Amino acid sequence: MQQTALAPVNKTSIRRQMRQMRRQLTAQQQKQASLNLARQIERHHLRFQKRWALYFANDGEISPAVWLKRVADRHHQIYLPVLHPIHHNRLWFLKLDANTRLRKNKYGIFEPDPRTTSRTPAWALNVICFPLVAFDKQGNRLGMGGGYYDRTFAPDRTRIKKPKLVGLAHDFQQLSQLPSEPWDIALHGVATDKAFYRFTKKGLT
Template sequence: MAGTSIKAKLRAERLAARDAINAAERVEKSLSLASHGMAAIAFSEQTIVSGFLPIRSEVDVRPLMDLLSERGARICVPVVLDKETIVFRELAAGAELVSGVFGTVGPGPEAAELDPDIMLVPLAAFDRRGHRIGYGGGYYDRAIYRLQQKGCNPRLIGIAFDCQEVASVPDEPHDIRLHGILTESGFRDLSDEAIVKIG
């Protein structure tokens, strides 16, 4: 089976497992993830962290974003501009959110566009080496590549539930590996060195 077909099968299986988590359990797991994240992610005041506003059965990362913001981080979220591009707009307290594509909402064009220092990356599946399967659109891959071309080197932390882990994700030489995985059971540091303080 080709890598693309394997990825599609793994994506479908892990998303089905994620969908099977009931709403109350999803809240509990998301709060546990937030607690582990605050204990594991080192950051300084004004560090720019990109999170995301959950859709479907994704981890609700808003509790973690709130805690990071309370401690001085600047929070931004992805906004889809077109079929190829996402940008990261600052999520300010009380800012109006506008509807986007794929059932998403996010800050409008008046919000500042930021380049994240740390990216909390949604995913469909992951393995212990830090390889991820996204939703198939390639938005994050392209966004990370654009940031790297600008000289930015964001820390990439995959956000998932434990049930989304697979034995192995088919990877190619150009694939970008995550620096860590954060789930309801804890943080796994997959970088060559621990996440260090930024800023």
């Protein structure tokens, strides 16, 4: 798919169109996208990192399942985002291993049970990967609108330097420009099924 030409003024319409495009992918296309995504990450120096926060794909999101398996095969640590039980629209990160008990959250997505699984502060992770609805050449991102990642990292905006924040998306989710807000958390990069984009103040590198 080619980069779509959406007007960057209406987040609602962008979300609607991008989600529709993701859902139109066949199971085979999603499987291939997951494999290609892993190949792109493999080519990047981040592959040497030991502690990864990943996610279970939902709603047509590109799946990090292939990369998750590679991380597990290397005996590195994997963490999943969990909806904070008290603070609205914030996340915890809980370890995923063979003994992790999973449960469905309010969105129907499986996550580790915080009653039986240890959690780790975000600053202790090396790479935090999360799904995007869209991204642009300047490194701006558009999520589902819940603000989970923005609120999670906002208190540590000036101190959270260790984890690399990497968005994951199908390559067709890249737009020329997106509306941005002052509270949006900046990305270090975006990995897609076709490329790994690193961001500087000047845009894509």
